[in-house]
Amino acid sequence: MSTGEGGELDRFAEASIAQGSKSFAAAARLFDGATRRDVMRLYSWCRHCDDVVDGQEGGQGHVASPEPPEARIAGLRRDTARALAGEANGLPLSFRALGAVARRHAMPASLFEEHLNGFALDVEGRRYETLHELLTYCWHVAGVVGVMMARVMGARDEAVLDRAADLGLAFQLTNIARDVVADAGEGRVYLPLSWLREEGLSPDDLLDPAKADAVARLRARLVSAAEPYYASARIGIDHLPRRSAWAIATAALVYRRIGLKLVARGPAAHGIRISTSGPEKLAAIVSGARIAFAPRRPGGPARDRALWQRPTMSLHSAAM
Structure with missing residues (x-):
């Protein structure tokens, strides 16, 4: 080139x-x-x-x-x-x-094929009955991107790549929670259908401001579902090069903040795209630096192997 x-x-x-x-x-x-x-x-x-x-x-x-x-x-x-x-x-x-x-x-070409398979699911208009099914979709459209990005940062240990996939899952769950109403307006419903039934809702109800309380509870469930994946990804950040760890820690803090703001606003967030302000992004950059440049315990990836066995749905190793 x-x-x-x-x-x-x-x-x-x-x-x-x-x-x-x-x-x-x-x-x-x-x-x-x-x-x-x-x-x-x-x-x-x-x-x-x-x-x-x-x-x-x-x-x-x-x-x-x-x-x-x-x-x-x-x-x-x-x-x-x-x-x-x-x-x-x-x-x-x-x-x-x-x-x-x-x-x-x-x-490997399989990473890119996995990502394109996620777009194919969108084209099919696929909907998801359970959180487990939704997480499989999240792996395709975001988890595999986390793996790609981690490889660019030099990660090769499979457990570190699993943690990168977990961060992708957390990001996508946050995105879905934020965009519930906007997606429904495009005919796309990602919330687990079983959750909708538990709230007495149909997919069409997601657009109804009168149902904002129930929709807010569903958003909060998605944000809560993302939390174990943010926590899992935090373990992997310590095994990235310092500058990469700073960038990824900052991104994780920014996206997690979006989810927390959604929950805090509750029904008032209905139909509104929540984002982070300039000062909030700056605060995330500062906090990300503290995470990335803090002293690291000796031992490398092998030290955290036991933590990596936590029962989170890490799809990278299984998929690959």
Whole structure:
């Protein structure tokens, strides 16, 4: 790859993360230069795939497409396979960025296939009866991304990668809790259907402001379900390089804060997209630094092996 093309990919990736995720963009600035470059490039592929499937740009709006969703998924699979095979001619920048990252970090193609399988579930309009089924979906769309990102940061120990997957699960559960009403407006329901029945709700009721109390209780259950995964991921952070640990700890604090704000606002959060303020992000950066640069006990990954056996649903090892 020429220096000129590398610069083009980096500019594209920078714009992609700035538009697509203000929360993660703030944390990504904390990585060392080389890691930040590849994290942003990997993010640009994930963002592109999400946008193609949803008919959006940067996670927003609606962009008309002549292709049905199934054909879009097929196109993503085709272009991803070409990028992983080292092809570049005619591929969009996001796929060229992906190919460079995958080769540099020896990523197995199965990781990208797992992620695309998650988008296929969205295209099918799949709904989930139980939390366990929902967590399987979360593995595809977010847990596997945590594994990819951890590999970019140099992680290879399977238990560390499991903890990275756990953080992806926590992030996705938080996202689902935040976007319950907005997703329902698009015809998407991710809340476990068994939970809805327990509240006496149907999927259509999620949009009804008169049902805000019940919806708030369901959101709180999702936020609570995310907590063990945030705790599990915290163990893995101690086994990342310091700058990477700082970025990931900050991102975890920012996303967890969103969930806590949702619970605190209760029914008042109905139909409102909760986010973190600038001061809250700054506080997370400071707290993340304390976590990342605190003295680490000797022993490395082997020391925490017993903690890694906790009965959380770590899907990475099972899936791979």
